Amino acid sequence: MIKLFVILSFSALLLLEACGFTDETDRQALLEFKSQVSEGKRFVLSSWNHSFPLCNWKGVRCGHKHGRVTGLDVGGLQLGGVISPSIGNLSFLVSLNLSDNSFGGTIPLEVGNLFRLRHLFVRSNALRGEIPTSLSNCSRLLELYLDFNHLEEGVPWELGSLTKLVTLNFGGNNIKGTLPSSLGNLTSLRNLVFGVNNIEGAFPPAIYNLSSLEFLNIFENGFAGSLKHDFGTLLPNLQEIYMGKNYITGSIPTTLSNISNLRALRMEYNSLTGSIPPSFGKVRNLQHLGLDVNYFGSGYFGDLEFLDALINCTQLQEVDVGDNRLAGELPTSIVNLSANVIYLSLQKNLISGSIPRDIGNLIRLQTLWLAQNLLTGPLPNSLGKLSDLGAIVLYSNRMSGEIPPSIGNLTMLEILYLYNNSFEGMVPFRLGNCRHLLDLRIGYNKLNGAIPKEIMQIPTLVRLSMGGQLPQTLGKCLSMEAIYLQGNSFNGAIPDVSGLMGVQRVDLSNNNLSGSIPRYFANFSLLEYLNLSINNFEGRVPSEGNFLNATKVSISGNKNLCGGIREFQLKPCLVQAPPLDIKHSSHVKKVAIGVSLGIALLLLLSVSLFSLCWFNKRKKNQQTNNTTPSTLDIFHETISYGDLRNATNGFASSNMVGSGSFGTVFKALLPAENKVVAVKVLNLKRHGAMRSFMAECKSLKDIKHRNLVKLLTACSSIDFQGNEFRALIYEFMPNGSLDMWLHPEEMEEIRRPSRTLTLIERLNIAVDVASVLDYLHVHCHEPIAHCDVKPSNILLDDDLTAHVSDFGLARLLLKFDQESFFNQLSSAGVRGTIGYAAPEYGMGGQPSIHGDVYSFGVLLLEMFTGKRPTNELFGGNFTLNNYTKLALPEKVLDIVDKSILHSGLRVGFLVAECLTLIFEVGLRCCEESPVNRLAASEAAKELISIRERFFKTNRR
Incomplete structure (x- = not known):
């Protein structure tokens, strides 16, 4: 038998030679391949010539018996040009690696001739066109890597015949369409990667047939719909799952906890709802859990039970459940999470309570992200034990107490965000020990005292935002790129920062700074933005360099400034008189005294006459108003x-x-x-x-x-x-008010808009209004409550950009005088407008930013239902709020303004989801209790997030 096999093999070789397929065929094929490589890179293949034996050429491997080319590895040689079709003549080729080059053009169809091929690596090139169907002829393929190219079209149905495939990687291309059901035939597959493409449709049913699958990556595509409840039963061997940035809905299948070897689960940026299953605690090998930017949680309490269960995951390294609706008190059990945890993010939720004092138990923690929650209490001293900590992000909570000096122990700290809390006391000088600090933001607190000079001597600091006094050492931070010190109580002159030539953004607005504006700001070549508004600067404004651009420089609210370019609209500077000659000084003094006395008498007489006239006129006017x-x-x-x-x-x-x-x-x-x-x-x-x-x-x-x-x-x-x-x-505003666009049927025909607002136009307007309220409530020199937010006070320009108007009822909240306020207006006073005014105003409540948010919530509901809050449909306890709440989510399309659905919108569940999210933001703004309402900043961010999702959907 063996003799027969040898004879047949020898006969086959003779036949191939007779047909002209010899090592010379391979030599010519490779020389042709070389000729298609870009000329500037051919020197890399200089050994490919007749002076060297074929099997000694760079990257060439030959078989021992027949001397034919069985392997070609030119990966990472930075070759350009195109792949020659002659590659298909290497008929003994088993392994082909062209990865990490710059080959363009298309994959030649002739690759399908390589019937012995088992390993094909063409990743990280610039290949375009479609995946050739001829690859299905390579029936022995085990590995197929075409990732990170520019391949288009869809995945060929024929690839389902490659039943021996173990790895299929098409990630990082521009592949469109849906995945063919034939992929369900690839039952040997262990690694499947389609991440970062444009593949659409429901989660592919074919994948459920791949029970051997260990690695699944469909990150950043257009997959939608929910996952099967028996997902974990059908795919029990999975070790890593990457499904982020899709449109997957529904809840997490509880059977995922049955996948005993699961190490990574990433499903961020989807539309998943429900709870995060505590059963994840059974997945003992879990290392990475990424469920951020979804809709997990009830928004009330009891959403954090899964954190208690994760204590059992002893290999856990990363937990990211930020930007959801998780509510409840932060459990103290988080300090008992695996000692391997390096990343913990619970940001942008509704989590209350305080940071456990033993947080220092997480000894390997590198990033702690708890921003934009409802956390209270102090910063634990034990944070100082986390020597690897590089980022502490806790802004926009309700935390208080002093900043513990132990933070100075964090010598690896790069980012510290504590702004927008209620921290008090002095800034600890030991922060200066954080020699790697890049970005320090601790403004909008109750801190006092001077900024420690030790902080200003940190060599790496590039961004700074805090309170206190401006130190003279600020100019020594030569790496500084941005200075954010707005909204504090800094006073005195700006210290010499002329050496900070790399600074790009400077915001010193809303302080009490004085003196002249330094001229050297004009010469900062990288400067993008300079805001010195609302201070006490005086003197001449420079008229060169950066100060020639009024969009780059803001100096409003400094009443003693003069000069500058016309766009600043400042008064001209007075020309100073030249010094007087000394020998005439005595005579001049006498003349000056005489003139001064005369002028003073005239002024006194004028003032008396003016006062008398003014008094009489005032008396008359007081009788009428x-x-x-x-x-x-x-x-x-x-x-x-x-x-x-x-x-x-x-x-x-x-x-x-x-x-x-x-x-x-x-x-x-x-x-x-x-x-x-x-x-x-x-x-x-x-x-x-x-x-x-x-x-x-x-x-x-x-x-x-x-x-x-x-x-x-x-x-x-x-x-x-x-x-x-x-x-x-x-x-x-040429496009009138939002009111006339929402209710055109109530307008005279001559003033009626010619069309209706689309969904995205309404969403843009909502974002505009929320952004204004955030500015008024938080970023002005003093908080301002508008007190009358409604559609008729929203004006639209040529581009339908919204502009909030009518500040007749607005109040500067820090100067509120309750008695004078309630005396000044009757039914149109603080109560604003019926239907839009917050309920507490009707019970004598003071004007507040929470009242504005309530009005904005009503406005949002009206914009997308098309119904005024005073519609005849509503009465008694049945309001626009109740009407909206009862319809969510199943009947959302029943309550939406029908003109939105008839404006060319492709209506489907994604649109319904978008509308549901918008209405939910409106309802959260309209909470009965002021403290439960969203902040304007939170409403703006949520609406922007919804808009981004809608844009991505609409493009497809």
Whole structure:
């Protein structure tokens, strides 16, 4: 028998030679391959010539018996060009590695001729086109790696015939379509990778047939739908699962805990709901659990039981369940998690309680991320034991107490975010021991004292945000790229930071800084943004370099500045007189004294006469309106009554664009500037109108935001009949108010929009409004409550960008005077507008940012249901809120404004999910109790996240 096999093999070789298939065939095939390599890289294959034996060529391996090429490995040689079809003539080839090069073009069909091929590696190139169906001829293939190219089209059905495949890797391409059911035939498969492609559809049923599978990666595709409840039973050998960044819905199959060898489960950025199963505690080998950015949790209590169970996972290294709806008290059991845990993230949830004092037990922890929760209490001293800790991110909680000096023990710390809490006391100087610190943000707390000089001597520090006094050593942080010190109480001059030439962003706004603006800021070549607004700077503004760009530099709210470019709208600087000649000084002094006395007498007489006239006029005005302000000193320039009368054609009704509680709005053309503006004329006979006028002026004079209506100037004058006249002049919004877009049926035909708002346009508007409220509530020099958020106060520009208007009821919260506030307005006062006003306002509650959030929630529900909160459908205890809540989630499409569904939108479960999420944000803003409502910043972030998901869906 053996003799027969030898004879047949020898005969086969003779036959091949007779047909011309010899080692010379291989030599010519490789030389042809070399000729298609880009010329600049051919020198790498210099040994490929007739002077060297074929089997000694670089990367070539030959068989011992027949001397034919069985292996070609040119991986990592940075070769360019294209893959020659001659590669298909290497008929004895068993292994081909072309990975980590720059081959372009397509995969030649001739690769399918390599019927002996077992290992094909063509990863990390620039190949385009489709996966050739001819690969199905390579029936002995065990490994097929085509990942990280630019392959397109779909996965060929024919590949299902490669039944010996152990590894199939098409990750990191542009593959579209769905996965063929024929892949279910690959029952030997242990590694399946389709991550980072554009594959769509439900989770492929074929995968459930691959019971030998150990590694599954479908990360970042368009897979949707829910997973089978018996997932873990069908795929019991899985060790690593990567399903993140898809559209998978439903709950986590509890059978996943049956996969005893599971090491990694990553399902982040999906739409999973329900609870996180405590049964994961049975997966003893679990190392990585990533379930962030989903919708796990009830939003109430009892969502954190799984953390207790994870104590049993002794190999655990990473837990990331951030950006969900998990609620309840942070269990003390987290300190008993595996000592191997290096990453712990529970951020952006509704977790309360405090950080356990024994958190230092997690001795290998490198990242602790608990930001944007409801945590209270102090920072535990035991944090100082975590010598490997590189990032502590705890911003936007309710934590208090002093920052423990033990943090100075964290010599590997790079990021420390404690801002937006209630920490108090002094900043510990021992933070200076953190010599690797890159980014320190501890502003918006109750800290006091000076910034320790030790912190300013940290050589690596590139970002800084905190309170206290500006130290002179700030200029020694030569690596600094950004300085965020806004919203504190810094005073004095800016220290010399002229050496920080690498700085890109500087925000010193909302402080008490004084002195002149340093000229060297003009020469910072990398500067992208400089905000010095709302301080006490004085003197001339530089007029060169960065100060020639008004979009890069902000200096508003510094009343003693002068000069600068015209866009800054500052008064001109006075020219200083030259010094007087000494020999004339005595004579000049005498003249100056005489002139000064004369001027003083004239001024005294003028002031007396003016005061008498003013007193008489004030007395007269008080008889008609006891709230008239004495002066309007907010604006650098005002406009006259006559100018406005001409600009509005005598305040003609044809120019009227709206009316409100305290006045009427007209469209006007200012001929001097050739600019169309909106003029709000106050009805001074209306009680509270004058206070509304002043409230709006004071609210808008120092605040700037792209989504705030811009108050250009004001008119405080007398009309042609001798009556007092007050008007506010705004930039004109050509697309009117949001109200007219939401309820066009109530508008006159001439003012009715020509179409309806799409879902994404409404979502953009909602994000704009939420961003403004966040700015007013948190980022202004003093918190401002708008007190009247509703559709008619949301104006739209050419691009349908929203601008919040009508600050007549706005309150600076730190200067709140309850008695004067409730006296100034009647039914239209703090109660705002019926249907939008927070319930606590009806019970005498003070104006607050929580009231604004409630109004925004109602606005959000109205925008997407198309129903006003005062709709006749609602009455008694049945409100727009109840109407929305009862429909979620199953009947969400029944309550949505039908014009959204008829605007060319591809309606499906993804749209329904998007709408459900939007309504849930609105309902969380409308909670009965103010403390349970979302912050405006949280609402904005959630809406932005929804928008990003919708955009990704809509592109497909």
